[in-house]
Amino acid sequence: MIPAIVVFVYLAVVLYIGIFAFRHVKGKEQAEGFFLANRSIGPFVFLFSLFGTNMTAFAILGSSGHAFTNGIVTFGLMASSSGLVIPLTIFLIGTRVWALGKKHGFMTPVQMFRDRWECSHIGTLISFVQAALLVPYIIIGIMGGGTTLNAVSGGLVPYWFGGAIVALVVMGYVFFGGMRGTAWVNTFQTALFLIFGAAALVVIGVGMGGYRTAAQQMLASPALAPLLTRERISPLYFFSYTFIPLSAIAFPHILIFTLTAGKMAHFKKTVILYPLCIMAVWLPCVFLGVMANRVTDVPQIRAKQEARRVLATQGKTMTPEARDQLREQSAADDVILQLLDRYAPLWLAGLLGAGIMAAVMASDSQILALSTMFTKDVFAFYGGKERFGETVQVQAGRLFIVIITIIAYLVALRAPETIFELAIQYAFSGYAALSPLLIGALFWKGSTKWGALAVTVWVIATVVAVAVFQSVVPAPAPGPAVVIWSLGGTEVLSRTPGGTAVFGFMPVVPMVLGSALLMFVVSLVTAKPAATTIARYFGGPKSLERADAH
């Protein structure tokens, strides 16, 4: 029960920071104050909060679970590629969006797209697609909260109650604290999981009798040794993963957060330190996930390994349903929790549980982003602000926060978690494929609203196509992929144990390339925005004056 008490204390601290620490801040009843913290976030909070916003439950629990099953490849797949691509996109795209936000007052990406391409309903469609891809994260966050509280309390806190507490805490500080409260909570949470990630590495290492022995034992086992290499993952699959981090800057909550920096210089530390922060969090998680395979005295870990072994040796002769059941049994997202339960003293397990809870609760910025999008892209755009005024606009945003949290909680109670884990996988590819919208808007004068529409329709079509394909064609047993369509001896479309392959690549590669091509070709043959509009984006202040004069 001690770990659960520590986690409850942690939740109380978070609630205090989010709600009460900023109750005297000026302008929080104005839209800019509530949704963007008056565009005045400092460099330290900007770095930690932006990083923490990206470190979801999927990043912390999912990384160790993925490493438990697939080995050290997890770090190269998801962390080091992000360490290059994400800061690069923040440097190239984030800084430009920040400057345009300051100059033209944008608060959401769609506000910028509508202005840049002179469109209205196409913007609404983009906003809808962004929201649809974001909702699964919020549901997963509440589910993760329920699961974690249930685990750290030894089952004393039921799943429904744990989920309700997490939903209420997150809703509370987002509702009252807006962007400033959320940013400070994220900063506190990031500091927590940076510190406790390192603590977990040391405590579990000592408990296991040192990593040298564990690594040698794994190397000596034919079943476990491949986990210390990347031989189970194809180089094309590995390469495909470098496209996934393009999703980060296209996530509305990340792009909206870039608008909160007080000065553009605040981006400098974030860009430089981002790869190191990713390394500091992911390296311990991945390493511990791999090393958990050597733990022989935890029945839950043994059960996962046994399910994995049966799936690998007998999977081909099983029904798809039986394979899915074994996959669920071998799922290892709770492996870090199991290690803490086994090796950490009770008080430290509580602190580490709080660190994990911090990652699980990253859904706060997504809830706030959805609220900002609803308020600015829908409510204000369709006349709500003019009719009801600025204050009602913020109240509408707050009401939306309550509604979306309640809906997410009710869905989290009834639906199986695996559905939303899959949805998140599709969402990463979907957002990556939306990134040409930003590149087109910011770097190419020739891009048009019809190009943007083509990209959006393409993203909807391909995300749905992959989802339908994977539900119709069951996943094969571990081993070679099942070829569904080949052309002249070349494998075009395959069903792999973990998903889909197109010419051997993950679907994200053709999705992103297709988006970029559509943006280019459709924009070439359709009418451009007015010269005055283009001048406001590419001409600098003098051109802006000229444009306004006309």
Next chain:
Amino acid sequence: MKKILLVFAVAVLYILHQDFWFWRTAHPLVFGFVPIGLFYHGCYSIAASLVMWLLVKFAWPSNLEREVEQQISEEEANA
């Protein structure tokens, strides 16, 4: 020239992510327990940070900063 070198540095780093040379081996174990493939990508993260530092140092879009500052000072003067 400076910008070309920076683009080249980013492109080289992107290519170096695909380290096929350590694909099928765990050896040597760095510090006695870190497989070389994992150690390589840890070092890669540090290299990425260094390249980001170079970008910030030599390719910072200060024109955007100036435009915003100019607009703010104009607005303040008008107010």
